[in-house]
Amino acid sequence: MRLYERNPYQKKFHGTVLSCEKDQKGYKIVMDQTCFYPEGGGQPADHGTLNEAKVLDVQEENGQIIHWTDSPLPAGSQAEGQIDWERRFYFMQNHTGEHLVSGLIHKKYGYENVGFHMNEEMITIDVGGVLSQGQLDEIEKEANEKIAQNIEVEILYPSEEERERLDYRSKKEIEGQIRIIRIPECDTCACCGTHVKNTLEIGMIKFLTMQHYKAGVRVTMICGKGAFQDYKKKHKSVMEISRLLSAKPEEVEIAVKRLKEENQNLKQKAGKLKQLFLEAKLEGIQEGQKTIFLYEENLEAGDLRHMMNALTEKGEYVMVIVPGKDSVFSYAAAGKKMDSREFCKAFARELDGKGGGSAQMVQGTVKGTQEEIKKVFLKTVEEN
Ligand SMILES: [Zn+2]
Known part of the structure; x- marks a missing residue:
């Protein structure tokens, strides 16, 4: 009998264990009556206990309600069932x-x-x-x-x-x-x-x-x-944003929009300044050099390529490194009179280097200090 159909508020019942079998999911128990709702119609299964046994899942199979428990109950015995009422x-x-x-x-x-x-x-x-x-x-x-x-x-x-x-x-x-x-x-x-x-x-x-x-x-x-x-949860979050932005809770949306705009403007300004800075830096580098080794903090992946293109006009062998986390540097390297991939080999050998590219230019990461990296760069130039 399905007790939940007539009275969904019934939390406890007594019944007889009709059968108990073990399978992969646990112990399959069938009772003569139950309050446990089997998963169906969009509603999840009830949880709870049958005596000391925990009911982990309840399903309907061929018109029978099956309780899966974590321990067995002898067939023919009486059991008290209790559903997890808060969940139900x-x-x-x-x-x-x-x-x-x-x-x-x-x-x-x-x-x-x-x-x-x-x-x-x-x-x-x-x-x-x-x-x-x-x-x-x-x-x-x-x-x-x-x-x-x-x-x-x-x-x-x-x-x-x-x-x-x-x-x-x-x-x-x-x-x-x-x-x-x-x-x-x-x-x-x-x-x-x-x-x-x-x-x-x-x-x-x-x-x-x-x-x-x-x-x-x-x-x-x-x-x-x-x-x-x-x-x-959401109120807490809004109050925290309100505090961080010094805005009234009902005005955080406007404050965030303003912040995003400001951020966008600052990014644009920073981009322009960076460009000016890099151009000035490039102007300061003499033309016709054999090697150029540059350490640059303010570069991003896109800038690195742009910088390399300008630098290879001024030097025969060029390397730029950008510091990252844990003494790992991003790098780009190029040599006009050699296969640039030779750099990758040397870096892999001596600086735990990773990366690759073409004969014209390579990119990747290396580990070490600025001096160590420069040394390997210059050595590779000499050897090729
Ligand atoms: Zn319904």
């Missing part, structure tokens, strides 16, 4: 919140819920048609108003006749007895899951994200305790 109640809040939202969307726009998934963090709803952010904002507002109205959530088992007259949402054709979850004026839906007894217990509904998905939209949302925790 959170799923009940979220599941009911999902009905409310899907129902309101269906009522207002006629779109079906074509996919529903729930985990410990949030709910995902796939809506069969496209909704704008503004329309979703309205649904969210309306759903929260319905919560405050404390509407009773009904569980109905309609007869064949009643069923004919009933207009309800359903994902699949159901044969035999159906179970209807009705939130008057909001939603009527066939569902086997667990729900709270009135809308007030949903607590709150907050939409998180919306994206276009297939022919409609995918909406993520959270309810109840999760919505509060999310608010708490």
